[in-house]
Structure formats: structure tokens, C-alpha cells
Amino acid sequence: MIDKILTYFLFTITIYSCAEKETALPNIVLIMGDDIGYSDIGAYGGEIETPNINRLAEGGLRFTTFYNMAKCNPTRSTMLTGLYTGGAGAVHIANLTKAAGYQNIMSGKEHFDPWVPEYCKAENVFDHSFYFWATTEYFLPPSGEFERPFFLEGKEIKAEEIEHEQSPMYKTDFITDYALKWLDETFEKEDPFFLYLPYHAAHYPLQARPEDIEKYRGKYLKGWDVLRQERFERMKNLGVLPKGTQLSPPENNLNKSRGPLLADYTDYYAWDSLSAEKKDSLDLEMAVFAAIIDRMDQNIGRVLKKLEENGKLENTIIMYLNDNGSCPFYTNKVIDVAPGPANSYWSLRTNWAMLGNTPFRQHKQSGLEGGSHTPFIVHWPEKIAPNTITDQVGHVVDMAPTFLDLLKIAYPDSIQGHPTIPLHGSSLLPIFMGEQREEPEYFVSGMNKFRMFRSGEYKIVRMNGGPWELYDMTKDPSELVNLADTMPEKVKELAMHYESTPVGNPDGLP
Numbered sequence: 001m002i003d004k005i006l007t008y009f010l011f012t013i014t015i016y017s018c019a020e021k022e023t024a025l026p027n028i029v030l031i032m033g034d035d036i037g038y039s040d041i042g043a044y045g046g047e048i049e050t051p052n053i054n055r056l057a058e059g060g061l062r063f064t065t066f067y068n069m070a071k072c073n074p075t076r077s078t079m080l081t082g083l084y085t086g087g088a089g090a091v092h093i094a095n096l097t098k099a100a101g102y103q104n105i106m107s108g109k110e111h112f113d114p115w116v117p118e119y120c121k122a123e124n125v126f127d128h129s130f131y132f133w134a135t136t137e138y139f140l141p142p143s144g145e146f147e148r149p150f151f152l153e154g155k156e157i158k159a160e161e162i163e164h165e166q167s168p169m170y171k172t173d174f175i176t177d178y179a180l181k182w183l184d185e186t187f188e189k190e191d192p193f194f195l196y197l198p199y200h201a202a203h204y205p206l207q208a209r210p211e212d213i214e215k216y217r218g219k220y221l222k223g224w225d226v227l228r229q230e231r232f233e234r235m236k237n238l239g240v241l242p243k244g245t246q247l248s249p250p251e252n253n254l255n256k257s258r259g260p261l262l263a264d265y266t267d268y269y270a271w272d273s274l275s276a277e278k279k280d281s282l283d284l285e286m287a288v289f290a291a292i293i294d295r296m297d298q299n300i301g302r303v304l305k306k307l308e309e310n311g312k313l314e315n316t317i318i319m320y321l322n323d324n325g326s327c328p329f330y331t332n333k334v335i336d337v338a339p340g341p342a343n344s345y346w347s348l349r350t351n352w353a354m355l356g357n358t359p360f361r362q363h364k365q366s367g368l369e370g371g372s373h374t375p376f377i378v379h380w381p382e383k384i385a386p387n388t389i390t391d392q393v394g395h396v397v398d399m400a401p402t403f404l405d406l407l408k409i410a411y412p413d414s415i416q417g418h419p420t421i422p423l424h425g426s427s428l429l430p431i432f433m434g435e436q437r438e439e440p441e442y443f444v445s446g447m448n449k450f451r452m453f454r455s456g457e458y459k460i461v462r463m464n465g466g467p468w469e470l471y472d473m474t475k476d477p478s479e480l481v482n483l484a485d486t487m488p489e490k491v492k493e494l495a496m497h498y499e500s501t502p503v504g505n506p507d508g509l510p
Helices: 002-023 051-058 072-081 093-099 171-187 210-214 224-238 276-309 350-356 396-407 488-499
Strands: 027-033 061-063 103-110 128-133 150-152 155-157 193-198 316-322 376-379 388-390 443-445 452-455 458-461 469-472
Touching (some): 027 276, 051 316, 051 376, 072 093, 072 396, 093 103, 093 193, 093 396, 128 171, 171 193, 171 276, 210 276, 469 488
Parallel strands (some): 027 193, 027 316, 103 128
Antiparallel strands (some): 061 376, 128 150
């Protein structure tokens, strides 16, 4: 009799534990790279060493078509609120996780459009936050002050007050140091956690630790022409390209708004036409860029190790994406010091950015795919099938509805005394679960002069405020054939549709 009671008791405990495990809310880690091209990371065809990101991809799901907003601040504004544009009534996703009982941590870059309310700023939505605004250096400059300051829990701190484990201090490393410190605190509690880790890598200035640069020195002497073809072949073998994708031909940077427009930075030129001295200089430039990404991946590895050692990895959903395509704009402030050290300040040029955005056209700010197309990786053990790839289309605007699904809560009716603005996207959770979701009615990306609007298989996009171009994205994902002259009615239809959206008609005029 005692044996039967004991067996029943153990059976009941087992069933309860399984049910508890099944219903436990997942921890969430959202990682964002900055100014990184679609093909730069290894999981999407790059030669840059990213074993930790690759691990997430091979153990999870990769999207072949996922959109950001093509620039730092609009991407963050849209991703974190689920709105293409808004104002009072916007809800930060950390408001959602907090409502569901999560501990919220942010460490990294903050940058919003002016429409994002003050109550959505980091110190108002995260339990712990360490951040800087827009851009600043990786190493502490010789002046002893960063270009833009850092803030800890909403208060500006001096450079010498920044905690760091490795000297000299390097931004990607100490961003992670703060995140790991606060993760340790959350592990002492029963609550799930949300970690938002928006790294600055690989945004200019091109600064990296010497040992990381050395790993890549000489690897780019092949030049962008050969490397671009090699990446394209690897991408095809990996299956991370939309069906029918072709390698776009080399072209100049078409953006006329982001000066100074120096031919050495804006124009395409064949690698074989260059002198040995020029090739060596360009090899260093790209080696530093690769080293910045390599260091980011090393730090992602530190996060994964922390989760694994504390038994948290199994019930944690980890997402990785970039805020826009590779950046080709001349921003060099120190022209007599080669890229890499703390006293340098260089940026990447068009031809290397074109390599990063393989196989697509154009770059950051542009609604053409090179500017708006990001890798998106989702890793969730025992929930998402490993090493899977989807061709369903997604967008950063879908992140907030996805969070609602993961958290199993409803969108609030009001916030800070304002009625909430209805979300503009829809949940990605069906795709995560291997199901087909109903594709949203439209997707928007790009800056105003470089806007794109996609609905179904067709997409309109303009450059420099010019006329709309038209592309069939199911047949021509690389945007090589402009159909605007042959299908003017489709252009008109999509343009009218765009003008009825919150982005095309921000004032809501009839």
C-alpha cells in the first residue's frame, strides 16, 4: 500500500513538474549588431569568424528575408515599440516584459527617432541600464573623454568610472561586463529576465584590439571582387538567400545626401587596378572591421557561457539581428592615423560595404535590399527545430507582437495616461513554431528620400527622393530589373497604398 502511495506521489510530482516546465515563461535575450552587412557573419556566408552566432543559427532558425528600417534610430524605434511611427501611447517591449513579471536589463546603444516618448527611454523601462546615445568610440580616446558619454541607471558617468574587466577598456567588452554582472543578480531570483544587448559593433570608428586585427591581416588582399563571389557561393550552399537571388553587379554608392562625396569612398573601382600599397591599406581597413565583429561574437560567447553554466540556456529564446546594412559613408576624423588604435577614427568605404551587403544593392539608409535586409536568427532549445531556414518575410515591427505571444499577455489599453497606439506588425511566433503565418499587408523601410514599401510580391523604392522604382521580389530579390515603366498602374497602386499608411500619411489626413 505504501509503495502504491509513493508511486502515485512521484507520478503526480512528475506530471506537475512537466506542466510547470511547459508553462514557464522563457527568458528572452535580444542582441543587435550595428552597421553589419547581410553576409558579414559566418552563418550567412561571411569569412569573419563568428562561431557563437553560428552556434545559434545551427541550433535554431534563420530567416532569408527579414527587414529593419535601414538606419540606427528608426530601426530601434520601430523594433522596440512595434510602430513604424507614433508618439504618446507607444509602448516599449520592456513595458510588456515588466508587466509579465520579468527582470529587465539593457546594456549598449540607445538611439531613437524624435517621436519616441521620454517614458520609453532606457532608465524608465529597464531595471538596470548602461548605455550611450547614437555613437561613440570603442577605446577611450587620448583626450580621456568619449565623444558621447555613457549613462549608468540614467546618470552620466565619467570614463574612469566605467567598470571593465580587461584593460585597455574596449566598449564591446565592457557593455558585456555590465550585462553579465546584472544577469548574476537575476539568477538569484525566481523571475524570468529580458536582456537587451544592442552592441555598437561594427559601426565606425574602426577601432579594434590588436590581437583581433592580426587574425584578419592579409585575408582581404584577395579584394572585394573575389571575396564577394566567394561569399555568394557560400550563401547559396547555406540556403540563406531568397529563391532566385542573383549577385548584383558592382555599382557606386547612389546616396547623394550623405557627404562628403569623395570618389575614393563612394565609387566602385576594380581591385586589380590598385597598387600593392593601396591594397595593403584597404586590407587593414577591412581587417579592423572584421575584428570588431569577431570581438562582438566573442562577447556573445561570454553570454552563452553564462546562461549555460547557470542552467538558463534551455529556457531562453535568443534573437540576433542587425539594425541596417553595411555603412559606406566617409566619416574619417583622423586622416593621418591608420584604423585600429584609440587615436584613429576611420569609416568603411563603399566597396567593402558592398561586400558586406552581398548579394544585394546599396547600403545603410536605402530601402533597396542592401540597406534594409538583415540576418535574423532565433534560437530556442526544444521549441525551434535546429538548423532550419524560412523564406517567410518578417520585419522588426513584428517584434512587439511576438513578445506579447511569448509573454502570453494582452497589449495594454493605456500607458502613462495615454491610450495606446495599436501595433503595426504581427507575431512571428507561428514561424518560430514551423507554421505558416498570414503575411502582413505591407512592410516599410528606408529613410524618407530612400523609402521602400513592399506589399505581397511587389516592392516600390525610391533613391534620393526620385521617382518610385518597382521590383518583383519573388522573381528578382536582388532588384536588378526596374518594372516601373512597364507596370505604371502597379506603381500607382502601391504608392497610394503607402500614402494611406502611418508612415506615408503621418498626420492621418483623409
